[in-house]
Amino acid sequence: MFDPLIIAPVFGLIFVAELPDKTAIASLILGTKYRARWVFTGVAAAFAIHVVIAVTAGALIAQLPRRPVEAAVGVLFLLGAIALWRRNDDDDDTESVGELPANVGFARVSAMAFGVIFLAEFGDLTQILAANLAAHYRAPIAVGIGAILGLWAVGLLAILGGKALLRMIPVHAIVRIACLAMAALAAYNIISAIRG
Numbered sequence: 001m002f003d004p005l006i007i008a009p010v011f012g013l014i015f016v017a018e019l020p021d022k023t024a025i026a027s028l029i030l031g032t033k034y035r036a037r038w039v040f041t042g043v044a045a046a047f048a049i050h051v052v053i054a055v056t057a058g059a060l061i062a063q064l065p066r067r068p069v070e071a072a073v074g075v076l077f078l079l080g081a082i083a084l085w086r087r088n089d090d091d092d093d094t095e096s097v098g099e100l101p102a103n104v105g106f107a108r109v110s111a112m113a114f115g116v117i118f119l120a121e122f123g124d125l126t127q128i129l130a131a132n133l134a135a136h137y138r139a140p141i142a143v144g145i146g147a148i149l150g151l152w153a154v155g156l157l158a159i160l161g162g163k164a165l166l167r168m169i170p171v172h173a174i175v176r177i178a179c180l181a182m183a184a185l186a187a188y189n190i191i192s193a194i195r196g
Helices: 004-018 022-033 036-062 066-090 106-121 125-137 140-165 171-195
Strands: none
Touching (some): 004 125, 036 125, 066 171
16 A cells, blocks of 8 residues: 655654664765765665665564674774775875775775665664554555655765865864764674673
């Protein structure tokens, strides 16, 4: 059953739940280093797949063991922080934000953004929320549309917000702050996985 009146409340719930999430931070970080449309392509694809998974198999996802997911996300954030820090040290000060090394292109940036968001979002609150909303409303298509649009809006806002930050704060400062934020998220996820 498709009920278009369900799209708006689902959008609102998902948008608010995702706004302070780690994937919004990851999108912001990626948006400060790479072209927005390249990053958004990967982010949007990852979110779309997660919504499809949530709507079709939400009950199973909600029952996955949380600890291994949190541990994996923590390790990925830690590795991302280290890689970002090292890349920032290798960059020279003359590199502009829009320029990328010759070996980095659309496919690589989009795939990286997809991978980061896909793994970080797996078993996340918004994925579980989308599954619950689909079960509650019994309208998986409408819930799916609302959830995808809500997640895309947060991702786009984070990516474009990252670009706006560059006008006020130097790239190196943003990268250092982003690395510290990713390290904090890594610690939080790893500690949560250990504590259970």
